[in-house]
Amino acid sequence: MPSFGRAGLILLLSIVIFSGIGYRWLSSYYMVEVVEDKIEYPMKKWSPPTGQVKPQASCTCPAKSYDLAGSIPTANREDIQKRRAEEYKKHQARTSSILNTLLFAPSNSPLQYPIQGFTVRPLVPTLIPGLALHGVQRSSYKVSLQVTKGVLSLGNQSGAQSVKGGGNNFLVLEKLSLEELNKLLAKVTYTIPVYHIHTGDLVHFSFELHEAVFPIAIRQPTVPVLFDMGTNISDQVTVTTKTFLRYKQLKVLIRSLRQFYKDVVLIVADDSFTPEKITEENVLQYFMPGGQGWFAGRTLAVSQVTTKYFLWVDDDFIFTEKTKIEDLVEVMEATPELDVVGGSVSGNQFYFSIAYEEGDGVTGGCMGRKSNKKFQSLPNYPKCSIVNGVVNFFLARTDAVNRVRFDPKLKRVAHSEFFMDGLGQLMVASCGHVSIGHQPRGANAQYGRFRYPGKGDEQYKLQLHYYKNNLKCIHYG
Numbered sequence: 001m002p003s004f005g006r007a008g009l010i011l012l013l014s015i016v017i018f019s020g021i022g023y024r025w026l027s028s029y030y031m032v033e034v035v036e037d038k039i040e041y042p043m044k045k046w047s048p049p050t051g052q053v054k055p056q057a058s059c060t061c062p063a064k065s066y067d068l069a070g071s072i073p074t075a076n077r078e079d080i081q082k083r084r085a086e087e088y089k090k091h092q093a094r095t096s097s098i099l100n101t102l103l104f105a106p107s108n109s110p111l112q113y114p115i116q117g118f119t120v121r122p123l124v125p126t127l128i129p130g131l132a133l134h135g136v137q138r139s140s141y142k143v144s145l146q147v148t149k150g151v152l153s154l155g156n157q158s159g160a161q162s163v164k165g166g167g168n169n170f171l172v173l174e175k176l177s178l179e180e181l182n183k184l185l186a187k188v189t190y191t192i193p194v195y196h197i198h199t200g201d202l203v204h205f206s207f208e209l210h211e212a213v214f215p216i217a218i219r220q221p222t223v224p225v226l227f228d229m230g231t232n233i234s235d236q237v238t239v240t241t242k243t244f245l246r247y248k249q250l251k252v253l254i255r256s257l258r259q260f261y262k263d264v265v266l267i268v269a270d271d272s273f274t275p276e277k278i279t280e281e282n283v284l285q286y287f288m289p290g291g292q293g294w295f296a297g298r299t300l301a302v303s304q305v306t307t308k309y310f311l312w313v314d315d316d317f318i319f320t321e322k323t324k325i326e327d328l329v330e331v332m333e334a335t336p337e338l339d340v341v342g343g344s345v346s347g348n349q350f351y352f353s354i355a356y357e358e359g360d361g362v363t364g365g366c367m368g369r370k371s372n373k374k375f376q377s378l379p380n381y382p383k384c385s386i387v388n389g390v391v392n393f394f395l396a397r398t399d400a401v402n403r404v405r406f407d408p409k410l411k412r413v414a415h416s417e418f419f420m421d422g423l424g425q426l427m428v429a430s431c432g433h434v435s436i437g438h439q440p441r442g443a444n445a446q447y448g449r450f451r452y453p454g455k456g457d458e459q460y461k462l463q464l465h466y467y468k469n470n471l472k473c474i475h476y477g
Contacts, residue, residue, distance in 0.1 A: 059357035059366035061473035068364070068466035068473055071459055080467060081362075088361050088470050098148070099200035099215050110135045111143075111212045113205050119217040122195045125153065128216075131185035133178060133207055141181045142174040145188065146204040150216070155187040192218050225399060227308035229333075234263040237325055237395070238305045241315045242269045242297035247276050249316040249439055254280055256319035256437075264325075267304050268315075269297035293411025295418070302406075305398045314392050317345065318437040327434050328395040331381055339400040339426040342390025343434035351387040351430035352416065354423050364472035367465075369416055371477065374430065384431040389419030393436045400426060409464060413457055420469065 061067070072080055105115070112132040120126040133143060145152055152171040154163060162184065164172035171188065175181035192201065197220035205212045229236050239257060243250045250268065257266060258280075266283045273290035286300055302310060309332065311325055323343075331341050342351065353373035359365035369389075378384035392415060404422040407414075419428065465471045 056358055056360040058363050059359035059472075061366050062368060062475050065366070065368075065473040065475040066462055068462050068471050071462035072466060084364075084467050084470060085361060087467075091470075092361070097198075097200050098202055099217060101202065101215075103202075103213055103215070106210060106212050109210050109212060111205055111207055111210055113203070113212055113214045115214055118215070119219050120190055120192065122192050122197070122218060122220055125189040125191040127155070127186075128188050128190050128203070131188055131205070132182045133185070136178070136207075138178075140174060140176050141178055141207075142172065143181065143185070143205070143207045144170065144172045145206075146170040147190065147201050147216075149194075149199070149201045149218075150190050150192045153189050153191065154184065155189060190216060196220075227398075229308060232263070233261065233325055233329070234265065236307055236329055237264060237309045237311055238307045238398075239264055239266045239311045239313060240269075240298075240301040240305065241266065241313050242294055242301060243272065243315040244270070244291075244294075244297075245272050245444065246315050247272070247278075248442075250278070252439055253313065253315055253317055253319075254278070254283065260319050260321075260323065261325065265307075267301045267310075269301040271297055291411075293408065295406035295410040295414055296408035298406040298418075299408060302398065302401055308398060309395050310398055310401075311395050312392065313436060316439045316441075317393065318439050320435065320437045322435040323437075324434050325395070328431065331378070331384060331429065331431060332395060332397070334380065335378060335429070337427050338397075338429055339422075340390065340394050340396045340428045341384065342387075342394035342428070342430045343436060344432055345391050345393050345436055346438045347435065348391065349430055349432045350391040351385075352389045352419075354388040354420060356423060359470075359472060361470075364466070364470045366473050366475075367420065367469070367471050368475040368477060369420075378429050378431075381431065383433045384429045387428050387430045388423060389416055390428060390430045407464075407468075410461065411457075414461070417461070417464075420465075 069077065069081070110133055112130055112134055114128065114130045118129065131145075133141060147169050149169075151168060153166050154171070162174050162180075164174075173181060173184045173188075175184065190201075190203070192199075196218060199218045201216045201218065203214050203216060205214065239261075241250070241253065254266065257264065263282060266280075268278065268283060268285045269288060270285055271288040271290055271292040275287050278285045284304065286304065288297060288300060298312070309329060311328070328341050328343065332338050343349070350371070351374060352369050352371045353375070355368040355370070357366045374385040374387045376386055378386060404418065404425055406418050407421065410417055419426070462474070465474055
């Protein structure tokens with residue numbers, strides 16, 4: 001085998017490419033139309049990525065995890081798993097996007113293109129900014145663009161002889177001058193011809209053997225929903241609670257609230273079997289069928305809030321001089337990305353973190369909840385830290401919580417489940433400088449029978465995590 005230098009290697013490659021063998025290779029690599037021995041449409045045979053770089057791998061459950069499949073009765077397990085898999089596919093189709101595709105920037109490329117931030121509205125032709133070719137000298141220049149969902153066009157078709165395609169999903173531009181080619185590229189528009197509110201497309205941009213792929217985000221702009229904060233705390237915050245068979249405790253809560261906040265509205269969701277009307281001023285009491293459950297009551301209460309924030313309290317809490325709602329509002333207003341900020345109950349600043357791996361679409365994901373685990377401190381508020389979930393005393397953005405909601409299927413002994421459902425949607429913090437008290441626990445046999453139902457309720461929650469959250473295991477630590 002002879003030894004070739006760099007110049008010899010380049011010469012050999014040139015001979016191969018422009019020989020019959022090389023031409024057949026190019027013809028298979030590109031979709032071409034041969035006219036007078038010229039390649040007229042150099043469109044690469046490419047299959048756009050589906051939005052998933054590689055198949056999801058099964059996740060590993062830590063020791064002492066709950067095996068959620070084991071909570072499903074054996075006779076129904078196969079059928080439920082099949083239905084869950086189908087539902088998960090629909091979830092993926094709804095929530096995944098081609099914009100999740102992993103893209104790599106080509107090295108030493110003469111192609112210029114937008115790499116981030118290019119967003120179009122559905123049905124609206126939009127110029128693709130920044131398209132250009134740089135740093136190459138040729139006797140003529142030819143570039144191609146191709147998309148999957150949209151239509152590529154030129155704002156001005158005056159150079160018709162230099163344009164192939166257009167009005168469909170590909171466009172080929174050819175000019176003798178680099179300056180003229182870049183003028184054409186500056187006129188390329190993209191349109192998605194169907195209405196969609198949240199999707200994306202990928203543009204394949206080619207020049208000779210140089211190739212690049214860049215994303216287009218397709219978004220229907222959302223209308224802002226703003227809250228007038230006013231000047232008083234009663235214009236900013238509504239207090240919400242759920243009560244069941246505990247009117248004595250509820251009345252103590254109301255008296256303590258009025259001691260510090262006379263005009264703040266309290267919303268009470270009440271599913272007691274024998275309702276008792278509360279006639280206090282600025283108390284809105286909503287009656288439910290008896291025993292509907294805690295999360296159903298939470299959802300009802302929050303649905304009636306008209307202020308920017310609501311403060312969640314249990315019906316057996318008690319306001320003290322340390323229950324400074326204004327301090328929680330200050331943290332939220334100073335940190336607009338926050339959705340929930342919790343305080344402490346009788347000095348107990350309970351918070352937790354959630355670790356989650358998606359796993360595959362067959363066996364499901366893995367989740368772990370770890371108590372008293374926090375992330376970084378909140379800037380400018382050293383007594384506050386970012387977490388995934390907090391205690392039952394928290395201030396929250398009304399619109400953010402309504403997007404997650406409290407699942408009415410969970411009737412009792414449920415709290416962490418809301419933050420599990422909101423993982424990745426809610427930014428949560430825990431602050432130690434705002435506290436609320438807890439009333440002495442009294443004997444209430446009827447309440448106790450519903451509050452502590454036994455293992456059946458726990459089993460039901462495991463089954464719900466298996467199907468609704470597509471989990472194969474969950475670990476509490």
